[in-house]
Amino acid sequence: MITKEDCFNQLRDVIDAVLSTVDENGNPQSRIIDIMHIEDEKIYFLTGRGKDVYREIINHPKVSYLSLKDNKSIRISGEAYQLDDQKYWIDLMFDENKFLNNVYPGESRYILEPFCIENAEMEFFDLTQKPIFRKTFTLGNAKITPKGFVIGDNCVACGICKGVCPQNVPVEGEKYCIPQENCLHCGRCFEKCPMQNIERL
Amino acid sequence: MITKEDCFNQLRDVIDAVLSTVDENGNPQSRIIDIMHIEDEKIYFLTGRGKDVYREIINHPKVSYLSLKDNKSIRISGEAYQLDDQKYWIDLMFDENKFLNNVYPGESRYILEPFCIENAEMEFFDLTQKPIFRKTFTLGNAKITPKGFVIGDNCVACGICKGVCPQNVPVEGEKYCIPQENCLHCGRCFEKCPMQNIERL
Numbered sequence: 001m002i003t004k005e006d007c008f009n010q011l012r013d014v015i016d017a018v019l020s021t022v023d024e025n026g027n028p029q030s031r032i033i034d035i036m037h038i039e040d041e042k043i044y045f046l047t048g049r050g051k052d053v054y055r056e057i058i059n060h061p062k063v064s065y066l067s068l069k070d071n072k073s074i075r076i077s078g079e080a081y082q083l084d085d086q087k088y089w090i091d092l093m094f095d096e097n098k099f100l101n102n103v104y105p106g107e108s109r110y111i112l113e114p115f116c117i118e119n120a121e122m123e124f125f126d127l128t129q130k131p132i133f134r135k136t137f138t139l140g141n142a143k144i145t146p147k148g149f150v151i152g153d154n155c156v157a158c159g160i161c162k163g164v165c166p167q168n169v170p171v172e173g174e175k176y177c178i179p180q181e182n183c184l185h186c187g188r189c190f191e192k193c194p195m196q197n198i199e200r201l
Numbered sequence: 202m203i204t205k206e207d208c209f210n211q212l213r214d215v216i217d218a219v220l221s222t223v224d225e226n227g228n229p230q231s232r233i234i235d236i237m238h239i240e241d242e243k244i245y246f247l248t249g250r251g252k253d254v255y256r257e258i259i260n261h262p263k264v265s266y267l268s269l270k271d272n273k274s275i276r277i278s279g280e281a282y283q284l285d286d287q288k289y290w291i292d293l294m295f296d297e298n299k300f301l302n303n304v305y306p307g308e309s310r311y312i313l314e315p316f317c318i319e320n321a322e323m324e325f326f327d328l329t330q331k332p333i334f335r336k337t338f339t340l341g342n343a344k345i346t347p348k349g350f351v352i353g354d355n356c357v358a359c360g361i362c363k364g365v366c367p368q369n370v371p372v373e374g375e376k377y378c379i380p381q382e383n384c385l386h387c388g389r390c391f392e393k394c395p396m397q398n399i400e401r402l
Binding site for chain 1: 217219221222223227228229230231232233249250251252253261263264265266267269272274276278303304305306309312313326328331333348350365366367368385386387388389391392401
């Protein structure tokens with residue numbers, strides 16, 4: 001069973017992750033920003049004060065981080081905040097990630113600013129399992145919003161949802177049910193249920 | 202010299218790219234969405250009608266796509282639009298990407314909708330070169346917004362910008378100049394120029 005710790009290990013192992021932000025026009029922006037440090041379930045990274053991404057996070061702290069390895073993705077959605085004690089965190093991250101000295105040698109490292117994501121939703125998604133598998137974890141005190149589809153009380157157990165599901169995920173019973181951890185969220189059962197009894201969360 | 206064609210080859214080779222969108226609350230969202238087809242410099246992908254990303258693109262068509270391979274990233278920023286003739290495009294993409302049949306077998310493929318990005322900015326970024334290298338391409342008739350830092354007319358050729366640049370990028374001369382393709386956008390020259398003569402674009 002996948003654990004938070006497994007996710008953190010993948011994040012530290014891959015390092016290269018895509019950080020998505022929203023710019024001053026309300027549009028999405030993305031770039032590679034390595035995850036430099038993980039401590040007490042908090043995600044640390046850094047970026048230059050001259051970069052657009054720096055201003056974007058200051059103006060709109062909600063970010064989405066995505067890491068992929070062997071068709072398994074981990075997504076972290078939460079707020080990033082700039083850390084005090086810039087020198088401490090920059091030195092710690094440079095110590096842990098020596099390659100940074102090639103890009104920012106000597107004193108030039110202090111053009112960077114450290115950031116932390118503390119309260120976030122972390123979702124693991126594995127496309128290699130059949131059916132697919134997803135699991136959501138809470139970091140800090142983030143609120144998790146349930147997503148996906150659920151079968152309502154008026155189920156007549158016709159089995160159509162299971163038949164049309166690309167992964168045959170719904171489970172048979174007096175009333176059918178959708179195991180949330182296996183749902184693609186494609187919406188086919190929602191469209192095909194003859195009772196219109198499937199609700200989108 | 203890196204070309205558009207090289208970028209398209211990387212995109213088709215990697216396939217797994219991160220698509221970033223903006224949700225109904227104006228926050229960034231991201232997930233892996235494979236790039237399924239490239240034709241006439243247009244990027245094609247597909248997603249399920251039940252997924253949040255489908256609604257997000259319909260409501261806010263500006264997206265950012267990011268692909269990474271061997272520390273070289275390609276970012277595509279532009280508008281995505283839903284294609285007419287769903288069946289034609291879905292069948293074409295399933296034909297080109299046979300693995301899709303494992304996830305969406307048989308008729309279930311038609312829960313997907315095809316999308317295209319036609320007018321976009323495409324940026325290649327290579328962190329393995331020293332100094333780093335970036336190059337921007339135009340897809341369709343997108344407007345490219347120049348970014349980064351330029352040295353103004355009041356340059357006294359003191360050389361401080363070159364000295365403080367992590368990659369020693371500014372080029373010496375009667376007036377110094379910053380080769381845009383090698384700039385990290387970190388902002389250190391901007392902060393350290395004694396004449397405050399460096400402008401952020």
